[in-house]
Amino acid sequence: xxxMKPLIIAGKEFNSRLFTGTGKFSSNKLMGExxxxxxxxxxxxxxxxxxxxxxxxxxxxxxQQPNINLLPNTSGVRNAKExxxxxxxxxxxxxxxxxxxxxxxxxxxxxxxxxxxxxATTILAKExxxxxxxxxxxxxxxxxxxxxxxxxxxxxxxxxxxxxxLQTRDFLRIIIEQSxxxxxxxxxxxxxxxxxxxxxxxxDAVLINTAIAIANNPVNMAIAFKMSVEAGRLAFEARLxxxxxxxxxxxxxxxxxxxx
Amino acid sequence: MTFFDIHQQYNWDTVKVSIHSKTVKDVEDALAKPxxxxxxxxxxxxxxxxxxxxxxxxxxxxxxxxxxxxxxQLYVPLYLSNECTNSCIYCGFRCENETARVTLNEHQVLKExxxxxxxxxxxxxxxxxxxxxxxxxxxxxKIIRLIKPHFSQISLEVAPLDNEGYKLLVNEGVxxxxxxxxxxNSERYPxxxxxxxKSNMQYRLETADRLGEEGVRKVGLGCLLxxxxxxxxxxxxxxHINYLEKKWWRxxxxxxxxxxxxxxxxxxxxxEVTDQDLLQLICACRIFNEEVEVTLSTREQPKFRDNLxxxxxxxxxxxxxxxxxxxxxxxxxxxxxxxxDDRSPKEICEMINYKGYEVVWKDWxxxxxxxx
Numbered sequence: 001x002x003x004m005k006p007l008i009i010a011g012k013e014f015n016s017r018l019f020t021g022t023g024k025f026s027s028n029k030l031m032g033e034x035x036x037x038x039x040x041x042x043x044x045x046x047x048x049x050x051x052x053x054x055x056x057x058x059x060x061x062x063x064q065q066p067n068i069n070l071l072p073n074t075s076g077v078r079n080a081k082e083x084x085x086x087x088x089x090x091x092x093x094x095x096x097x098x099x100x101x102x103x104x105x106x107x108x109x110x111x112x113x114x115x116x117x118x119x120a121t122t123i124l125a126k127e128x129x130x131x132x133x134x135x136x137x138x139x140x141x142x143x144x145x146x147x148x149x150x151x152x153x154x155x156x157x158x159x160x161x162x163x164x165x166l167q168t169r170d171f172l173r174i175i176i177e178q179s180x181x182x183x184x185x186x187x188x189x190x191x192x193x194x195x196x197x198x199x200x201x202x203x204d205a206v207l208i209n210t211a212i213a214i215a216n217n218p219v220n221m222a223i224a225f226k227m228s229v230e231a232g233r234l235a236f237e238a239r240l241x242x243x244x245x246x247x248x249x250x251x252x253x254x255x256x257x258x259x260x
Numbered sequence: 261m262t263f264f265d266i267h268q269q270y271n272w273d274t275v276k277v278s279i280h281s282k283t284v285k286d287v288e289d290a291l292a293k294p295x296x297x298x299x300x301x302x303x304x305x306x307x308x309x310x311x312x313x314x315x316x317x318x319x320x321x322x323x324x325x326x327x328x329x330x331x332x333q334l335y336v337p338l339y340l341s342n343e344c345t346n347s348c349i350y351c352g353f354r355c356e357n358e359t360a361r362v363t364l365n366e367h368q369v370l371k372e373x374x375x376x377x378x379x380x381x382x383x384x385x386x387x388x389x390x391x392x393x394x395x396x397x398x399x400x401x402k403i404i405r406l407i408k409p410h411f412s413q414i415s416l417e418v419a420p421l422d423n424e425g426y427k428l429l430v431n432e433g434v435x436x437x438x439x440x441x442x443x444x445n446s447e448r449y450p451x452x453x454x455x456x457x458k459s460n461m462q463y464r465l466e467t468a469d470r471l472g473e474e475g476v477r478k479v480g481l482g483c484l485l486x487x488x489x490x491x492x493x494x495x496x497x498x499x500h501i502n503y504l505e506k507k508w509w510r511x512x513x514x515x516x517x518x519x520x521x522x523x524x525x526x527x528x529x530x531x532e533v534t535d536q537d538l539l540q541l542i543c544a545c546r547i548f549n550e551e552v553e554v555t556l557s558t559r560e561q562p563k564f565r566d567n568l569x570x571x572x573x574x575x576x577x578x579x580x581x582x583x584x585x586x587x588x589x590x591x592x593x594x595x596x597x598x599x600x601d602d603r604s605p606k607e608i609c610e611m612i613n614y615k616g617y618e619v620v621w622k623d624w625x626x627x628x629x630x631x632x
Contacts, residue, residue, distance in 0.1 A: 027613065108505060210326065
């Protein structure tokens with residue numbers, strides 16, 4: 001049986017390279033079923049949506065599974081100060097020091113503020129948080145985040161929720177090539193083929209929400225993404241043959257040597 | 261520059277003619293494009309678009325699901341005061357109406373909060389008339405402090421305030437402010453708003469700019485359907501949002517199109533806005549702007565609301581009372597307008613689930629907010 005290499009983030013091992021989100025599902029029950037079917041082991045939860053004063057928050061109830069780790073996100077915050085506060089609140093309420101930083105002052109396209117994200121990462125990493133920042137596919141910013149102590153980087157494939165696939169692929173390639181920490185392609189992946197492409201390129205994991213949540217059959221779509229992520233990763237590990245536009249003679253420039 | 265300056269560049273009648281002269285071809289083009297302009301929006305709200313309603317509804321559903329998922333947010337209005345110094349001729353709170361006037365005291369507000377919390381709400385909308393001495397900024401500040409421990413999201417639908425007022429209330433934790441223009445028709449605006457602070461149309465047109473300036477997270481806009489040509493008024497609403505989104509890019513926007521309801525004093529709507537019209541408008545808004553939140557209140561009848569759940573709206577109220585003290589005491593004589601959908605939040609929840617959608621009770625946490 002072929003097996004992917006496990007992914008390690010901040011010393012923690014993951015057997016699935018598909019991370020999932022919890023928003024947009026037509027019911028919390030269906031969300032739980034889809035996530036279970038995806039075999040995802042890291043699941044993001046928007047702190048703003050969780051009822052922190054209520055132990056029986058309906059969304060959290062459906063995520064109580066042995067292999068599911070929660071990754072609280074700071075969605076909705078607009079600056080580093082709010083993000084740091086949110087991370088601390090999440091640690092207290094959900095008992096985890098993992099946090100996905102989402103700092104988007106622009107509520108229309110939900111694009112990350114690199115400056116504030118770097119500032120928040122610096123503070124939180126120093127305080128012992130496992131920080132996974134969501135950011136533009138900006139190679140320099142990714143290196144700075146690595147230096148600041150991020151546990152992984154989460155560049156976007158295309159605008160969040162857009163289902164447009166890897167529009168930023170040229171920059172993602174550079175990020176993947178240069179990174180010493182895991183690269184998780186976070187947003188805009190709308191089809192299993194997009195996820196497979198990201199994995200083939202060498203991404204360490206992908207995060208999918210909208211494409212699964214609003215599918216007609218989220219459970220089957222979750223399985224489809226699971227399979228595509230595994231296929232893409234296995235292909236990457238098995239080293240894809242390079243592609244070419246033209247048929248190549250085996251040695252067009254040097255075959256004359258045989259004729260001498 | 262504020263929206264007042266933009267508004268002045270447009271002539272109501274010219275816009276109206278332009279909307280009414282849109283053709284089937286314009287509608288087809290608007291529907292086929294990936295991004296729509298204001299001219300496309302005109303086509304989508306024009307009479308020429310009515311044969312395309314089914315197609316528009318399908319597109320609206322698809323776009324809304326992509327952005328918001330299969331979810332509907334629930335909120336509830338808490339009427340704090342019906343005291344008002346304005347005389348808007350269509351409103352149940354107008355000062356000439358001889359109804360009893362009430363501004364809830366802290367004890368009464370807490371009684372209301374108790375009932376609202378028991379219904380499951382985390383998101384409350386505070387509503388007042390305009391009476392600076394009775395329900396102005398000081399009063400609102402006091403009430404927000406009082407109820408803050410009970411809600412994760414507090415919004416306001418109160419008279420326009422100045423910058424200082426908004427700054428103060430944002431610092432107290434206000435998340436969203438809704439200020440409806442009622443009509444963008446500058447010739448007719450004074451007819452509806454003859455006296456009081458609200459008669460100053462420019463001040464109202466500039467309100468959303470003040471809110472953007474003071475960093476309010478969400479601003480709600482809209483016009484009152486039934487006063488003037490709904491197509492022209494909704495064009496100006498779209499123009500307003502378009503301008504605001506570019507200028508106040510950190511702010512989230514919400515839109516609502518309340519249709520006029522009977523009230524004490526019984527003002528009859530000037531123009532009829534049919535169910536089909538309202539559906540067309542909501543779908544057009546969604547197709548034009550994929551990110552704007554769209555609210556539908558209990559003014560609308562149950563069957564209409566049930567069907568709209570999947571067609572472009574993102575938020576609904578449920579179990580609403582439109583009179584101060586209405587939740588704990590229920591005295592209908594003070595109400596601003598009659599609601600049409602009197603189902604309880606639990607019933608609305610069941611309906612939403614039955615439609616295959618999940619209810620979002622909480623979408624923000626006041627404690628996450630820092631002052632800017």
